[in-house]
Amino acid sequence: MATKARGTRGRRRGAAIAAGAMALVAVTALLAALPAAADRDPRDSGGRLDIRSVTGTKDGLAAPLVVTVRTWGAWNRGLLRERGPNRLVVMFDVDGDGASDASARVVRSAGALVAVIGNDDGTTTTLPTTRANRSSVTFTVPAGTEADPVGEVAIAARTRSSVGAACDPVCRDRSPDAGFDPVVPGGSPTPTTSPSPPGGSFTCTEVVGFSQTAQWALEVPDFQDVVGDAAWQVRWAPGGAIYFWANPQFEGWDGDAQSPCAEEADAPDRVVLTITSQEYEDDASVFVGWIEDAIEAARARYPSVEQVVLQAVVGGPGNGSCTRSGTEVRAAHNHPLVDAAIAQLVGSGVVAGPSPEVRTCDDYADTIGHLVDAARGPIAREIAAAYV
Numbered sequence: 001m002a003t004k005a006r007g008t009r010g011r012r013r014g015a016a017i018a019a020g021a022m023a024l025v026a027v028t029a030l031l032a033a034l035p036a037a038a039d040r041d042p043r044d045s046g047g048r049l050d051i052r053s054v055t056g057t058k059d060g061l062a063a064p065l066v067v068t069v070r071t072w073g074a075w076n077r078g079l080l081r082e083r084g085p086n087r088l089v090v091m092f093d094v095d096g097d098g099a100s101d102a103s104a105r106v107v108r109s110a111g112a113l114v115a116v117i118g119n120d121d122g123t124t125t126t127l128p129t130t131r132a133n134r135s136s137v138t139f140t141v142p143a144g145t146e147a148d149p150v151g152e153v154a155i156a157a158r159t160r161s162s163v164g165a166a167c168d169p170v171c172r173d174r175s176p177d178a179g180f181d182p183v184v185p186g187g188s189p190t191p192t193t194s195p196s197p198p199g200g201s202f203t204c205t206e207v208v209g210f211s212q213t214a215q216w217a218l219e220v221p222d223f224q225d226v227v228g229d230a231a232w233q234v235r236w237a238p239g240g241a242i243y244f245w246a247n248p249q250f251e252g253w254d255g256d257a258q259s260p261c262a263e264e265a266d267a268p269d270r271v272v273l274t275i276t277s278q279e280y281e282d283d284a285s286v287f288v289g290w291i292e293d294a295i296e297a298a299r300a301r302y303p304s305v306e307q308v309v310l311q312a313v314v315g316g317p318g319n320g321s322c323t324r325s326g327t328e329v330r331a332a333h334n335h336p337l338v339d340a341a342i343a344q345l346v347g348s349g350v351v352a353g354p355s356p357e358v359r360t361c362d363d364y365a366d367t368i369g370h371l372v373d374a375a376r377g378p379i380a381r382e383i384a385a386a387y388v
Helices: 013-033 211-217 222-227 283-302 331-344 373-385
Strands: 051-057 065-071 087-093 102-110 112-118 126-129 138-142 153-161 171-175 181-183 205-209 233-238 272-274 307-312 350-352
Touching: 051 153, 051 171, 051 181, 065 153, 065 233, 102 126, 102 331, 112 138, 138 272, 211 222, 211 233, 211 373, 222 233, 222 373, 272 283, 272 331, 283 307, 283 331, 307 331
Parallel strands: 205 233, 205 272, 272 307, 307 350
Antiparallel strands: 051 065, 065 138, 087 102, 087 153, 102 112, 112 126, 126 138, 153 171, 153 181
16 A cells, blocks of 8 residues: 555544444344344255245235245356256245145246245246345245235245356255245245345456455455455555545556455456545545545446445454554554444445454554454454354
8 A cells, every 4th residue: 555645634524433333233223123143044965055034024914925035056058958967946935834735936938037835736937036136036925826825924945056166967955954934924034034245156256456455355364264365355555545536547456366266256246445545534425426436436346246345454453543653544444434434325236344443453553444464364364254
């Protein structure tokens, strides 16, 4: 990170930090209200169709049933060919006896991904599907049908996959492992639902940033040892403040990423934007504009991107300030403002990543925010843990 003259702190600094703190409190409260990570179906069967969660929602007893299945692996619709060996099936228990009364098979038919429900009279009902990303599929069951009668319903899902290093010859999964999860009409999603975290199943994730980013993502093996080197790559530029990455013509976007992904290195499906400024900022709103532009620049470069993760520069311990040789560390100063900006931008395929902090102020090597050698490994492992 190149050094620029330290900017004058404006009068709005106190108000901006106070607003940022309020935003962070709100985000913390929201996360606390979401289901715990343990509620997700674990990564246990291997393969592309290892189930991560099954969600069912109904606005009322007589309402349509919206079903979403999320997997740990990313997959293309071709994986579920009509006559192929792989299966993704949602089962419906409509009378509370713990047995399946109807089922929907998700399959590619005539080039489209659909959910096909078999009826008692031997006919089938074909439902369209949508996909928020390559590790999920959603479809809506009309009310009053065999799979969604007027009343309560419970759901489960099972998969079979022959694609994956662990599948010899096939991987099988069921969620929940036994029984069915009830769908609460007009209430919360079924218990296997989990929030959409920065972690997930992506073929290639590109981390974009600056020299501090390179210190924990490239200069020590710890980060990629945890997340898996094959599915992660790094693009950084010296002094790579977020406003540079906001420019699609920034030279940092040129060339190949370092430690490239084993697959789709030229078309990553996720980008992690690590965020800093070369100056001591006073207002979170300036970061909001820069980040918005950087998101658009990343999506313009990579139309393949399904998710953008926003991650602040490594800040001070407890989100506090640090000094080196009597001067405030710029990374620690800007960190809470970046977090406050991120809190305003989540949604529509944009998620908040971890908010990393040094263990003590001695982890900073200088007033810019570079990390001492001994801190890089532990911080890398802490950041990586948020993505697995």
